[in-house]
Amino acid sequence: AVVWPLKISQYYLGRIPRVHNHITRELISDTVKRRKLASHLSADWHTNAIRLAGRIFGSIQRTMA
Numbered sequence: 001a002v003v004w005p006l007k008i009s010q011y012y013l014g015r016i017p018r019v020h021n022h023i024t025r026e027l028i029s030d031t032v033k034r035r036k037l038a039s040h041l042s043a044d045w046h047t048n049a050i051r052l053a054g055r056i057f058g059s060i061q062r063t064m065a
Contacts, residue, residue, distance in 0.1 A: 016042055016045045016046055016049065017045070019041045019042055019045070020034075020038035020042075023037055023038050
């Protein structure tokens with residue numbers, strides 16, 4: 001049987017923090033650069049969350065074996 005901590009993973013559903021709300025016009029005035037940075041941060045966050053979830057799952061599987 002497949003065991004998953006808390007039986008859910010929000011990161012696989014694409015739920016990540018809204019980083020674009022924190023990148024203000026005062027921080028980066030160029031709209032394109034601001035959107036590009038937000039997109040890159042979101043993609044990195046998502047990728048690392050999936051890797052972390054896999055690592056946690058693997059650790060639990062090894063513990064239960």
